[in-house]
Amino acid sequence: MAVSGELGPSEVLALMVQPWAAVGLARPEQLDTLFEQLSDLVRQQAAGLTSEEALRAFRDTWLARKSGHLTALKDNWLGQAGPAWKRPLGQGLNALRAQVEASLTTATDRLKTAAATRQWDRERADISLPGRPARLGPQHPIRQMTEEIVAIFNRLGFSVGEGPEIESEYYNFEALNVPASHPARDSHDTLYLADLPGMLLRTHTTSVQIHTLERRPPPLRLVAPGKVYRRDAPDATHSPMFHQVDGVAVDRDLTFGDLKGTLDYFARALFGTSASTRFRPSFFPFTEPSAEMDVSCVFCRQAGCRICKQSGWIEILGCGMIHPAVFEAVHLDAEQWSGFAFGLGVERVAMLRYDVDDIQRFYSGDVRFLDQFRE
């Protein structure tokens, strides 16, 4: 059978198993056409390799050691051709082998990818379903608020102190210039302890001032956060137990201006730099002059609202210059030392900050309330 003109795939295949002599090529150039046709054949077959079986069959057809086409070509053609044909035949065969192997690699990769894609498709999750809930406990708003307040005063050089909740009348009242039966005790409706004569539950953390000033020589700056108690029946704005942060600063020459500057800084740090403060005279037995600090209402920007009772101002804390009687109680010379003190209710600030309508929520332990304070 002589090679002439275009051969179809089956004819090419038939030629491969013929002995070289039967191929009947006249000139080496005719080999190019033949190998092009073989290459087309490989390309056609490779395009149809869409299954493992087809891939295996293709590999066996071309590469099987005994019966593969390439072995047949090697044995029949290369083995039998004359020396002039060896070189072009060898090159053609190598190129054809490379093409078959490359086609196999490509097809294998394609099949793997397709299989993986199908696998991933089966593994596809409905990502719109909710995630498994991570249990993260909330921070109690009172704790959060206390820490924030204390942190601001830390920045201003105030250390943190504490004192006992079970307190003597002396530390809670007398040392703070509130003698027995003073009407100022009316506003501190006190819980007394039946089993401990002369002892009570502290009505303010101001008592920590005395403990601290007794122990530590000034200059000092200190804030004392903690629980305090009043004999108030629980309602939306009262609780027999609540939290206070009390502060004190004692130095050689602290003035009323230092008090104002310190507390003004505090108010802006807590309520934002747009907040402004005003100080108005008030009365506390342990400070003089005494003041209430109001902060401009951050809710209505002083237009007047429910929270500031239309006044534009919200009362935040009580403060004042330390009374000489307090210095006397701790054996400090009021001519040598001066200082200021302040106290604020944590619940009150938290209620303002989070617009909490009922103080009892803080002590209810209700997780529907608490969970909203998750960080």
Place this chain on the structure above:
Amino acid sequence: MLVSLQWLREFVATDRDPEGVSRSLTMAGLAVESRQTVEDDVLLELDISTNRPDCLSHHGVARELGAATAQTLRPLEASRGPLQESSTPASSRLQVEVAAPEACARYCARVLEDVHIQPSPSAVAQRLKRLGQRTINNAADLTNYVLQEMGQPTHAFDADLLRGERIIVRYAHPGEKLLALDDVEYTLHPEDLVIADAERPVALAGVIGGKETAISGRTRRVVLESAWFAPLGIRRTAQRHAIRTDASYRFERGADPLALAVAADRIAARLQQQAGATVLAGLIDVSPRVFQSRSVLLRATSLHRLLGVVIPAAQVERYLTALGCLCQADSDSWSVTPPSWRPDLRGEADLIEEVARLHGFDRFPSRLPAFSGAVENLPTAEMESRVRRTLRGRGYAEVIALTFAAREECEALAPGVVPIAMRNPLSEEAAVLRTTPLPSMLHLLRNNLNRGNSNLRLFELGKVYTRTVAQDGVPNVTFDETTVLCLGACGAAEAATWASPERAYDFFDLKGEVEALIQGVAVPDAEWRRPSPEDDIFHPGRAAEVRCDGTRVARLGQLHPELAAGWKFKEPVYLAELNWELLSRLGPRPAGFVAPSRFPASERDFSFQFSDTVEWVEIQQAISALQLPTLNLLQPREVFRGGPIPAGEYSLLLRATFQRRDRTLREEEIQHAAELIIQTLTHLGGRQR
């Protein structure tokens, strides 16, 4: 206190509108809480601090307004009507004796005759009504009117009902009774000061009048009392009998000792005009003590030192004079004599406050003071913040509970611990300070369950309070407040989701939390064991305590089913109580590390069947007693009961991990160790499966 702006304007001519007046008063220290327009008047609700009894009247508030706005105050005498006295001396009709001069420093009285008791004229009645005062009759109303006007409490008696034409100011005799104007009969205490006639008490001095001698339609002759009573006694009497009247409120804060005559005369003059009364000659004035005002030294240097600015001397004097002080200037100081109505002005600081207040707090420049000290936190802060982080990370919500409890709750949950009781508790449920955090925790858990919240995990870092009672004749009572950490949990450890079923919270969840907490602390040697049987607040099989150096640092477990039923819990509740005070004192576990071994580890599993009497701790101890140098970790992988395992026994799958730090292990070494473990387990009564 409620004041009428119209009335104020009678004493001080201010051109400010109601809002301006409110602002001036507020910024001078008399906080205006609310403002309300009533017809042609505006009522101001003022918050008067306890140190300012002088501001408990219209004239007093007007003085403040005048001082704050630099307006002159019209003195009281100027608006007083002419008083014509009859020729009959009052002293011929009434004898006054002050038998308790320390409690009644001065007693003034006027006697009036031919008084026509009738309703008050409309001008008086309207003013009183606007201020929310009840009107009774012209005599009684006038005492109230003058109280509102100038702050001096007075009282009117029906003179014909006073027996023996005598008034004696004395302490009550034991068992004496008084039917008061509030229709309550009070049994008097020997420390109660009374106004008595010749036979009996007719008023509780400075607090409330007696009903039997009250002014009525039949009254013709009136005795007007205007006195000064010592604040402390009035306060004690008012508290003892739980009576608070406008009079007691003022006396206990300190009335003006020099206002007595003016007040009596103003009432008398008005009764003369309005009720045709004849005023007998002379004011009866028994003054056991003469008031002397003391002067206070005010130094310019003190003013400057405390306020930080220099206020010109003329201004200082103007402020103090406007308040009624007499100022005598020296080179750099003043000798200041406060007025009789300012009992609060006793020292230099009091005067500095007055100057600062009238100068205006807003006029002092703010500044941040320099400071060169260290900022120290509480020694416990680091540990507390750690435990909070740990527990929040494990899903626990921090709670803050009221620290009160009912006595029985404490006794049930902390048997043998003596609570501290309140003398004046708010309720039986809050009668004592808690000795354990468990009652509060149980209340909060139950509140949550009642509201439909489930799968709870709560913790509290708070205090408990205990006392030790006198024993063996030792009279000492000591008490203590200690910080404890409390955990409470119930429901699911992992809630059911679309993806996974629920897993109930159990003892080992709780144990895991407590282990994690204790591992964070530098506990030298924590020993876990079952609590002693008398400590029976937990399920007997599901309870543990942790001891450290013999001291219990934690107890935990499932709340005893009987207690849980009593608390109306329908599901198991898990509780842990840790002595945080003690643990935090040990400090945090020191940071540091041991390099992990570079050599491979080998695992061997052992499957054994044991009797229930053999507990994990014994197995663990027995194997650790072998002191195998190759054994790195011993873990129970599976504990199984039921199925093919007979009752009273369980199967245990145990995993041993072998590893050395210095080299790879040889197979024979592992084999040898495994054989020793098998021998040990067999020796403990285990049967290999």
